[in-house]
Amino acid sequence: MSARTALGRAAAGAATALALLAACGEASPTPTPTQATTGPATTAAAAPEPTEPATAPPAASGAPSPSLLVTDFGADTVTFVDPAATGRAADLGSVRVGTAPYGLAVGPDGTAWVATAEGVAAVDTATRTRTALIPYRTRTGPVATGEYRGGGMGLALSPDGSRVYVGVNVPEGNGTLEVVDTATRTVTRVVPVGRRPFDVDVSADGRSVYVTDHDSFDVTVVPTATWEPRRIEVAPYGTEGGLGSWLKPHYTAVRPSDGALLVPFEGERLAVVDPATGRVAVEPMTADTHQHGVTVAPDGTLYVVGTGPIDPAVDAGPSLTVRRPDGTERLVPLDGPHETVTLSPDGRTAYVSGGYTREGGWNGLTLVDTATGRTTRLPVGRLPLAVAVLPSAPGR
Template sequence: MGRGRVRWAGLGLVAAVLAGCGQVAPPAPEPPAPVPSVTAPSAPVPPAAPQAAGAQETLVVADFGGDTVTFVDPAAGAVGSVRVGTAPWGVALGPDGRAWVAAAEGVGVVDTASRRVTATVPYRTASGPVTTGEYRGGGMGIALSPDGTRVYVGVNVPGKQGVLEVIDTATRQVTDVVQVGRRPFDVVVARDGHEVYAVGHDSFDVTAVDAGTLRPRRMEVAPYGTEGGLGSWLKPHYAEVASDGRLLLPFEGERLAVLDPADGRVTVRPMTADTHQHGTALAPDGTLLVVGTGPIGGSDHGPSLTVRAPDGGERVIPLDGPHEEVAVSRDGRTAYVTGGFSRPGGWDGVTVVDLTSGRTHRVAAGKLPLGVVVLPSR
């Protein structure tokens, strides 16, 4: 087991550690004092139930470098896999234990108890030939409605606007298609289910879709501006919905864009990791986890996991090599960071991070895994 070097940084030290990536000279972020903590809950967050003695979680990861999902024991590595479709990206877990996996040609439905594929739901939208790699067409971000009756999947249509396809989980059919931003890296849902949010990577935006009317509205999220267009690195990737309903979108280990979907206003908060950032997760207590993939400029720091407390204080835990997405254990004590990478690079496994000590260990699993969900303890 390796021990990760933990770098601590409070907001009082932000001015000393923030550095640009060398491509854009952004304006200074707003000071944190005038606005309350972005993850401060509007209602008490119930504590996670403790795991029983000897209980062990199992992960499901989407093998972007292959055509499978892999079941992973965080202590031992891969314990099985099933084929779901080409270059699967995101994975969402339903309350009934079914996993919905966004592959290039359709959404694979996996019964996680029996570990078998029960259906494949083809997309209604044509997204070109079924291919692999960073820019492939097909499914990317994916999420379920809180009641488990709908799946929302962002579909990349190369060279065009993306779409959000809506799947009825009972019939396993696409019922609606809504235009959203370009390359919808991530899809998240409001906690009460009234809206769905698609993060448009190449269009610098979040599209809010009303779950009832399916009417979309675009909200720009570009704390560095949109200079460079499609060639810019400074774009949104993944998001989390905080307990107050606002969306949290990290940028470059320097800025946390806080989007209020009620009016589209973006507030910027400082961050400290100074590295290109992708995947996100929220722990049960509101702690935000953010995956740093590594430098995009000469002064940037390497891969890391940012652990951002609800009051804005951060720990930065270095990681060995690029990673993409992250999930948190049900007790909030452990993070699981996938070693795949949406860009070239990455590795075939998961880094397990003890969020108390900062210790890390790597387990071999899957083929460039991206999306990850945590199954209930057995």
């Protein structure tokens, strides 16, 4: 941690924090009861619907194939992207999926699963059509847009591709984890979790699902054998008083070597969570900036998106932290706030989304050469949040 303390931060910049971090919302000391409804164990499949074509035709024969898909939080679409192209040529057209799409995962068969405000959308990425919209069983209120909207947020696929796990936000209440059977395209289970489930991750063996709950300062561990949720508080700055109540978990990465959960905070502290015991260790970080998206390479190298300062007087600007397994860090400056990070299959490029939902978000990606730190801005989509690599995409 830097020399300043959380209380020092509050004295230096509480007013600035309130202006810049309304996105991170302040949880009430006693969360309101969940408004979820669990219903029966299974639901009827979503009614068949006409497929919705892309807004631009597929690439002509001989032209580059799209290799990325992004969710357009500022619209109702997902956009296909050719990261090898330049400028607007990289934007290869969009498919309507549902209001304010957030999390995204693509299965080996090329089906993309998208968390929207209305339900989980399924997209055939080969034909570029939406093939289903599976409504949530959780009551989330009227369909809305913006950072506090109800509906799906974090989303992940089980390792065998048989299930989609989506964190469903209930405004002003506790959220849920909804489980979708990818074969029948039905919601088969609803599990209570914490507030504003920003991220969902799955253990390598598929036996546990991890939901990062922003407004309740925790990660909910859900074993797939019992579906009994267990809360682990992850709050290295505390949960009350001063600025500590603003410094919350956003996104989590699962460390390949041991399955530990890696949760970064403020470019100062990395919470290392043992999901089996609930123990939380804290390691120092160096970026000194508010942090959101995170991913980890197979060798354990961690990539963390810094969105910018809470207080410009004492904090650093946006950056991408590249943290080696030994704890050494390299910082790559970014132009403006960003949200999430995804690696190319060969690990040579980090795709960092520009769709930060507060002031400063922009319509594009920043491509970071992970060896040199060289950055390239690519204008695509509408406030793109999540980025997925399509199965046929070659490494770059």
